[in-house]
Amino acid sequence: MTSREFFVERRRAEFPVFLNVLKALPADQLSYKPHERSPSAEQVVWTLTTELGACVEAVTQYKAEWKATAAPPLSEMIALFERWSNELIDHVSKMNDAEWNRTAQFYYNGKMVSEQPAGQFLWFILFDAIHHRGQLSAYLRPMGGTVPSIYGPSADSRSAGA
Numbered sequence: 001m002t003s004r005e006f007f008v009e010r011r012r013a014e015f016p017v018f019l020n021v022l023k024a025l026p027a028d029q030l031s032y033k034p035h036e037r038s039p040s041a042e043q044v045v046w047t048l049t050t051e052l053g054a055c056v057e058a059v060t061q062y063k064a065e066w067k068a069t070a071a072p073p074l075s076e077m078i079a080l081f082e083r084w085s086n087e088l089i090d091h092v093s094k095m096n097d098a099e100w101n102r103t104a105q106f107y108y109n110g111k112m113v114s115e116q117p118a119g120q121f122l123w124f125i126l127f128d129a130i131h132h133r134g135q136l137s138a139y140l141r142p143m144g145g146t147v148p149s150i151y152g153p154s155a156d157s158r159s160a161g162a
Contacts, residue, residue, distance in 0.1 A: 004100040004119055008093050010126065015085050018048070018129070020148040021136050022081060027074045029143040041139050044132050045081075046071035051125050052084035058104045058118050059091045065107040092122065 001009075022045060030042035039047070050066070057064035071077060092100075104121055106114040114121075133150070140147045146156035 002097065002100075003123075004092060004095060004097065007119065007122060007126070008089055011085070011089050011092070014126070014130070015089075017148075017150055018085070018133055019078070019082065021133050021140075021150070022048075022074075022078050024140055024145045024148050025074060025136065026143050026145050029145075030074060032139055032143045034139065034142065039135075041136060041143060042071050042074075044135050044139075045074065045077050048129055048132050049077045049081045049084070051129060052081060052088060054106070055122055055125055056084050056087050056091065058106070058121050059088065059095065059099075062102055062104040062118060063107070064104065064121075065110075088122075 025041060025045065030045070031040050033040045033043075050069070054064040054066060072080075100119040101117045103115055104118040105112050106116075106121065137147050137150060137154075141156075147154040149157040
């Protein structure tokens with residue numbers, strides 16, 4: 001199995017886990033943050049979502065630009081997360097090794113900040129996304145939500161019989 005094939009396998013496996021966490025967030029509590037220096041739940045969800053958009057750009061255009069934009073409502077963020085996850089999996093599934101290893105450029109505010117193989121960038125973003133999913137899972141209970149099963153049952157999912 002190649003790194004690209006393993007990436008597709010992991011993205012497919014992680015997708016429903018991400019959705020369970022995103023859908024467990026109380027939409028009326030998205031301003032929650034555990035500390036003044038922490039991002040809000042809304043900011044974390046929007047980061048996860050916009051990172052996926054950048055991944056799709058990286059594999060279709062070999063160029064992605066990070067843009068600071070206001071977050072839409074949670075339902076729209078989840079819809080975009082689903083759409084871009086599916087698009088990313090579809091595109092990467094069709095890539096060959098040369099495309100996977102092709103250099104992509106990454107911009108922030110119009111300035112190139114990184115240049116690396118597309119596949120390397122995709123792995124970096126997947127690991128970053130898993131980190132942010134962990135953040136959100138720690139936010140859930142204080143927000144009044146319940147923590148879904150992630151890599152095994154949570155105390156909340158066990159008590160719910162799931």
